[in-house]
Amino acid sequence: MIRLCFRLKAVMIAVLLVFACVSCTNRQNEEHTVDATYEASKEEMRKVYEEYEGKELLIGLWEGPRKHAMKTQEDADARYAEIREAGINMVYVYAELDDDGWLEKTIKAAEKNNIRLIIDLSAVYANRDAFYEAVDKTKDSKAVIGYNIVDEPGHKLFGTLGNVRTKLKEHAGDDYLVFCNLFPNYAADYVLTDEPIEGMTKYQTYLELFVQKVKPDILHFDNYPYTGDKSTDNARILKLIENLSDVRNAGAKYNIPIGGFLQSCRWGNYQNGNWSGTRLPNELEYRFDMNLHLVFGCKTVSNFLYWSRDGSDPGQRMPGHFEGLITYQGERTPMYDIVRKQNTAIHAMKGVYLDYDHKAFMVVNFDEAFKKAISDNLIVESYKEVSSVESDGEFLIGCFENDGKTGLYVMNFRKTEEDESVLKIVLSQNKDYKVWGAEGLVQMGRNSEISVSLLPSDACFVEIG
Template identity: 30%
Template sequence: MGKASFVGEQSFPVGMWVPPPASEISVERYKEIRDGGFTFVIGFREIEDGEETVIKALDCAQANGLKYLVSDPRVKNLALSELSEMGPLVAPYAGHPAYMGHLFFDEPGAEEFERLAALADSYYAHVPDGLAYVNLLPTYAKPPMWGTDTYADYLEQFLSTFKPKVLSYDHYPLLMNKNKPDYFSNLWSISEACRRHGVPFWLFIQTLSFNGKYREPNEAELRWQVNLSLAFGAVGIQYFTYWSPEDWNNETFGEALIRKDGSRTEQYERVKRINNELAVVGPVLQALQPEGMLVCGDKPEGVERVLPSFGPVIALEGDPVISGCFSADGRPDALFVVNRSHDDPAEAVIVFDQAPAVTIRLEPGEGKLVRLRGADGV
């Protein structure tokens, strides 16, 4: 699987959407982003204040070693008869050292894929090293939004038609009084489709309450989302949202990492702690090849296949956990074992074919990396 990170060879991509508004764009604000453990920014409405505002954001990103995805609806809305306009639209930004790519579409239906593929071809003719970024719908969007009968068809059509450098999607699992039942299913579907096509995937983490239906995550729930994503093979993490958005389009939003007045919420420090953990384990997993899952407890709904064993590991026992299995050079190399609960601690036993079993203890939502080289002669 390709592991293009777009943020530097040694960095694990950690992005966010809804950056500081135009009036708050500064080197200091972007330092705050960097200090929170982020590596790239997805633009939002900066273009509404002119190209110079986008350039200012790029400059502030560069000053802090960040990359920046430009959001310009004119690119998203280009018709096939207007492809000649692509070059002039991206030219003001494409040569900037902080430039990462352009946001092409957020949550398209399948009817958009062929047009977006043509736009991407035109874009890459001008910016071969850039990223034509598309973020896909979740499983709970359903057929009228996907534009296909099944989610598997939606993913297959996108991967076959658009041929992304990286696949991004969102799925916000934390409802007011329960979790969405298809969170694991969505992770499974994405990871399997991307494995078949050799495409890396990123996804969004829910940081705030919104629409009166979704709750504000606590730290364990944030960590649970991130670590499950890593276990399923994600090689990029993105947060929805960073700055607290204004209500729009009949949607209402709580507080994210930064309040509307620019002050930090508790979520900033929580995410910073998680991103510090991510900076350690992320690059390790990014360099490995995901091979599938081991499960202790009932198989999560929607996870269609689990491994019976992995290298020297013949079983997981104990409390409900799930483990991503990773190889290097075709040989079993590591497990990333995650507590399936964000409420209760877990104790899991890794059973080896010949070596003594290993017991690990996991706090709610916690994940631990277990290297296998040397175990049972691997």
């Protein structure tokens, strides 16, 4: 009996030891799994990419196809299909009422090609009857998503525009974006403000008063950096960074999304056969302009301009020559291909960054003048689980957040044709990550370090966690 008890005890001890060993092994395996690093295969990334529905960044244009190019509905449909082919999915349309059916054809063509429309009311907002006629002609179309009351208003108009905005919302409903595209920060002082608010610049005051009095649904502006003299590029880019910083801060303060126009044309005049004016950006310069807007958190960007003007159109609003993506006669220019290529790369990221809110910046080897152009409170050395960023190149990294999850919009800030630069992102511990770029989902895995390689002015979006 004693011997039997000893045997039972021995068996029980052995069983307990086995359970203990298995439990310990399981814990070790769990810990190893949690802490393990891995790199996803192309097949894994392809599956994740295909299953991710995403969103489409709204990429617009100013100055769509003109009347002489849209004599029939078939003409209009073909022209708007050409817009879609360029990766453009939104068009600013003048509310021209005496137009021989041009506005109606425009709306039908946009609906057919799944293109959104912003109706520009600049020519009619001050005329009560014309204003309501324009809104009634457009508000019931599924293509129309908003109204630009007037382009580049001076501060003295803000009170009037606030009243127009209220009437527009009452008449059309709350489902439409109502806003005004604003002046850049290099506009004349007299259009910005009579007196700056204490502690603010004149441009910051302009933004503040506009938001308070007009209450827009989006804070939108234009700023064009590429003049005819390349030696001014750095100074103009500095102004663009300051402009983006101010718009970003005003948008964050009032919880309003932001957007801006990109330079996709040149304007000026020919004098004795020689061009005098701004210049067309090349591929690198246009890509730089696009990514600079997105790294600041813009939720939409648009192109100024699409359809060229040569002074022969009686409906041309501004004198001079404007050369964009399509000639006045309707032929594609090299700029069309540049824009289409960049839009294809941007759309490949499936708008993954659109659900994220901009919070801060990290910079690497960043020019001090450019650094000073960004608000001091936005520059950080580290961000949440991102301990540091390292590179021999020059990078501007936008830090974003979505429900506690970190995102980084990584932009190679080099502005000249050079080789790719590599950025190493160092995390406080192993984390799951995805890298979205011009080819879609280009990296996925788990690690405490993430390396991305980018051409000058190119960008990618890194999701962490």
